[in-house]
Amino acid sequence: MARKSLVGEVADELLDRIISGEFVPGALVPGELELVEHHEVSRMTVREAIKTLTAQNILRVERGRGTFVNPVNRWSSLHAVLRATSEGTNGNDAAVQLIELRRMLETGACELAAARISEDDLAALDVFVGQMRDAHDAGDLERFVDADLAFHDVILHASENAFVAVLFEPLSRVLAERRSETSAVPEIQEHAIAMHQRVASALHSRNPHAAREAMDAHMQQTLDDLRTYVLKS
Structure with missing residues (x-):
């Protein structure tokens, strides 16, 4: 031993x-x-x-x-990849790849959730969007990030696909760190609020195609904002 x-x-x-x-x-x-x-x-x-x-x-x-x-x-080790992502010197590539991963998984999860999400979960999404607005107005970054992460967590679980939530669990710490970095920019917060509202509205309509498109647009906006305001490339 x-x-x-x-x-x-x-x-x-x-x-x-x-x-x-x-x-x-x-x-x-x-x-x-x-x-x-x-x-x-x-x-x-x-x-x-x-x-x-x-x-x-x-x-x-x-x-x-x-x-x-x-x-x-x-x-092939998720633990090693996460360490490289959070501690490595090539953080820019890792940040882009993380959004690419989210895009692949979250658009599908949102599409599934549209037909399965409960009324309670829909109400929770509205609450979290409201909390993001309040936190933005108050300049409370930690509260903004918490509401952002909670919003996405509701959708992942509302997909009712156990594998999706399990895959995202090890990423939680890295996602929180990245959100804190990008959400520190006021313009990014404003874009995120608008996109989260769009996703919530699509889910309220229970239209899987609209929900997938809304989440895909959110991921594209997130990538554009990362490159414009954080990576400046």
Whole structure:
């Protein structure tokens, strides 16, 4: 058990070095002897740590050439991807990709929710839009973000697809951090309020096509605002 723990520690330290940009995608990872010296562990521990990261597709071993870092989009560990997203140096790409993921999942969830959402949930959406307006007027960023996240959470659960909510749960911390970054811009808040109202109205109509279109327009506006006000690209 102790050896497994040590292997995990070395694997985490290697992942830290990758996420920090010390070893960029495509880079050759130092050989066993150098890693043994750096981490002050045995060669067996280093080998097992490399195996751990290779199994998660973070690293790839090329026979006769060495061990290389894979790009994040090839990683198969959600935990590692989330760490790279929240702690990595390439935050701009991660921010765009997160919206792309939300667009793929949330437009479908909104379409499903249109035919399944309860009257109580519809009322909750209206409450959260009102809270966003109040928070915007009061300059209360934390309350604005909380209402924004709660609005989307209602829709995800109203889709009545258990997989959707489960997929989003690990993303909650990263989503909250990103919302706090983008929602600090007053213009983005104004756009978000209008788009949330549009989504709520579409759901009130119980029209799946309109609901999907409204959420898709919201995601496009979110992406446009990110590029205009935050990434400035």
